[in-house]
Amino acid sequence: MSEKKIHDDQKYIDGLLKNNSFVIQAIYDKFAPKVTNYVKLNSGNVDQAKDVIQDTLVTIYNQAKEKGLQLTCPFDAYFFLLCKRKWLNTLKKNNKEVTINEVVLSEDDDTQELALETALFTEKQELFNEMFQKLGTACKDLIKATFKIKSMEEVAASLGITYAYARKKKSLCIGKLTKLVQESPKFNRLNY
Amino acid sequence: MEDQDYILFDDYITGELSKEERLIFENRLKSDSTFKKNFDTFKELSSFLENRFEPETNAFMDNLENISNAHFDGMEEGTEKRQKNRFFRYGQFAMAASIVILLGVFIFNQFSDPAYGDYNNHETISLTVRGVEDSVLKDAEKAFNSKNFTQAEMLFNKILSNDPSNLEVELYKSIALIETGQVGEADELLRGLSETNSAYGNKAKWYWAMSKLKQKEFEECVKILKTIPKEAKDYKRAEKLWKKLQ
Numbered sequence: 001m002s003e004k005k006i007h008d009d010q011k012y013i014d015g016l017l018k019n020n021s022f023v024i025q026a027i028y029d030k031f032a033p034k035v036t037n038y039v040k041l042n043s044g045n046v047d048q049a050k051d052v053i054q055d056t057l058v059t060i061y062n063q064a065k066e067k068g069l070q071l072t073c074p075f076d077a078y079f080f081l082l083c084k085r086k087w088l089n090t091l092k093k094n095n096k097e098v099t100i101n102e103v104v105l106s107e108d109d110d111t112q113e114l115a116l117e118t119a120l121f122t123e124k125q126e127l128f129n130e131m132f133q134k135l136g137t138a139c140k141d142l143i144k145a146t147f148k149i150k151s152m153e154e155v156a157a158s159l160g161i162t163y164a165y166a167r168k169k170k171s172l173c174i175g176k177l178t179k180l181v182q183e184s185p186k187f188n189r190l191n192y
Numbered sequence: 193m194e195d196q197d198y199i200l201f202d203d204y205i206t207g208e209l210s211k212e213e214r215l216i217f218e219n220r221l222k223s224d225s226t227f228k229k230n231f232d233t234f235k236e237l238s239s240f241l242e243n244r245f246e247p248e249t250n251a252f253m254d255n256l257e258n259i260s261n262a263h264f265d266g267m268e269e270g271t272e273k274r275q276k277n278r279f280f281r282y283g284q285f286a287m288a289a290s291i292v293i294l295l296g297v298f299i300f301n302q303f304s305d306p307a308y309g310d311y312n313n314h315e316t317i318s319l320t321v322r323g324v325e326d327s328v329l330k331d332a333e334k335a336f337n338s339k340n341f342t343q344a345e346m347l348f349n350k351i352l353s354n355d356p357s358n359l360e361v362e363l364y365k366s367i368a369l370i371e372t373g374q375v376g377e378a379d380e381l382l383r384g385l386s387e388t389n390s391a392y393g394n395k396a397k398w399y400w401a402m403s404k405l406k407q408k409e410f411e412e413c414v415k416i417l418k419t420i421p422k423e424a425k426d427y428k429r430a431e432k433l434w435k436k437l438q
Contacts, residue, residue: 018249018254019251019252019255020288020338021255021259024255024256025259025263027219028259028260028263029263035325039373045262046267050260050264053260054256054257054260057256058253058256061249061252061256062243065239065243065249066239066240066243067239080385086350115223123370124236125240125419128237133243138228141408143245144245146245147242147244147245147246148245148246148247150246154274167202168199168201170202170304171199171201171202171203172195172198174198174201174202174234174237174238174241175195175197175198175201175234177237177241178230178233178237181233182230182233
């Protein structure tokens with residue numbers, strides 16, 4: 001992955017990361033119509049297309065932020081493939097039997113590989129979310145406060161505990177989450 | 193897994209370890225595969241939690257939602273209109289398509305380089321005072337707000353001939369001058385205005401920079417933008433623009 005050349009379209013990823021309205025707007029103008037068309041051709045409506053596009057952009061943002069996503073293929077192909085799969089998954093979940101009307105699009109190996117990485121990333125995120133919900137309220141609150149406020153001193157003060165205790169507790173809470181995640185069969189399937 | 197290890201992981205990630213402690217930690221990562229496996233998961237979860245709860249992510253989601261709504265609302269309106277008038281459907285489709293292409297080109301151009309056109313959505317102005325009838329002020333306001341800048345400039349001159357110290361009108365006149373391509377005169381006016389201590393001083397700096405942007409004198413533009421003080425309303429967009437231009 002690291003030896004591959006980064007595609008010029010990385011500018012879209014960087015724009016999303018910077019929350020650059022202009023780039024986000026450009027993504028909608030250039031790439032959303034094709035997705036909307038695809039969803040509409042395959043038993044969906046505009047609102048559903050809107051959700052698919054928004055969810056996909058959030059996933060890309062998360063992957064860029066957490067994993068330093070680097071685009072090795074055109075954004076158009078990658079984005080469309082992600083949206084398409086997301087929509088097909090939605091249809092599958094709703095047990096809808098439909099004939100798929102394919103849109104011809106070249107999906108080369110790089111695009112497939114990158115989309116696979118994103119699919120794995122998404123599954124992991126879902127697992128992490130699920131496991132986070134299993135933590136006790138005290139842990140959840142402390143973790144939320146830590147990353148929201150960013151200064152441990154302020155977090156400690158806001159929760160009425162000492163700085164040292166807040167730090168220790170935060171580490172142990174993430175530790176607990178680590179354990180929960182590692183113990184889940186899904187994680188072992190995803191990680192190896 | 194020892195609790196102590198989790199504390200160590202977090203200390204390493206947040207940069208709390210001394211140089212020596214870091215080295216020991218990194219050596220252990222190399223030699224102890226279970227330790228490394230646990231650390232990798234811990235680190236992955238830390239990034240996940242950080243991204244999930246930090247305010248930047250919320251800001252991104254809100255912004256995305258707004259842009260998405262605007263994009264799809266526009267589309268729905270278009271669909272409605274097309275359905276109302278089926279006869280012209282194809283013609284409208286062609287028109288819509290060409291507008292999309294034009295917009296695309298416009299947006300693409302904007303994407304590459306900031307230009308004056310990105311910033312000339314002037315706020316509407318209001319010169320008239322309620323209850324006072326002044327047809328020249330009213331006409332000037334109307335001309336400016338409907339982007340009839342030649343007419344507006346003429347009317348501003350009329351107002352200024354009776355009230356030469358009206359800085360507000362001077363500012364609007366300079367915008368009209370920029371819009372009608374009389375940038376030299378606009379620059380002179382704005383330079384003077386930006387040196388005043390009036391409420392319009394900072395606004396004048398912004399428009400002076402806009403005039404330079406229109407003339408593609410980017411260095412001058414940046415120089416002027418940088419004189420806009422932090423407390424000014426235009427500071428944020430000024431900062432953004434000079435960063436883009438540099």
